[in-house]
Amino acid sequence: MRIETHVAIGRAISRQLGLDPYLKKCFIRGLRRPDLRVKRERRVRSHLGIHPESIMSIVWSARRAYLTGDYVRSLEHLGVALHYVQDKCVVWARRRLRRVHNRVERTALSLELPVEAIREDFGRAECSTIFVKSILYSIKPSADPVEALRNACYYLALVAGAVYNSSKPPRDLIEKYEEAKAMAAKWRRIRRFLVSALALVFCGLLILYPHLLAIYFIAAILSLPLLFYSGVDPRLREELAWYGLG
């Protein structure tokens, strides 16, 4: 999207975030950064086809900075991530759709922002990493300027709301955290026992059958995942990390 559209939606989002003029400036600076970088460093590839996981990692940086109270850094990261989200709302391809892309961008410039819808969408956001991921993977590029602008506002409000709506974990997540801690402690004990038992078995076999060294080596490599298994669902671990737990 055009820089003016990025900034206009950014201003509407910053009102929802209740930013003071300085923080608003930091947020807008982040929003403008990807396009300024493309202009400055001509070797930087266009970011229109950026992968959702790459955007997610920037959203994570915004969330982590927010949890540590570094709002300036957090808003700059959020600005960059939202820029990529906005750009993904407009249809794009290297040659064939380039003209359509430019037309959508040009028309979107003159459209009025759905401010009321932004406010409603912002309040609807769930403060969760699973929610943000589902949003990033559901973005559909559009060749219709009205739809592209509406989608951009919708996705931006949801992602911004998911990052800033709450820094306190919900009660059920705290309960799951306590359960996960107990489970991790249990697995630590099991792991310690298994590793000691396997080491003894390997040593015994090595003394009895030293010519099978290669097989012992492969078996040791295959047992490595045991050292890293914590018994906690990786998705739950991510949700906990979203609130700085674990």
Ligand SMILES: [Zn+2]
């Ligand atoms: Zn861009």
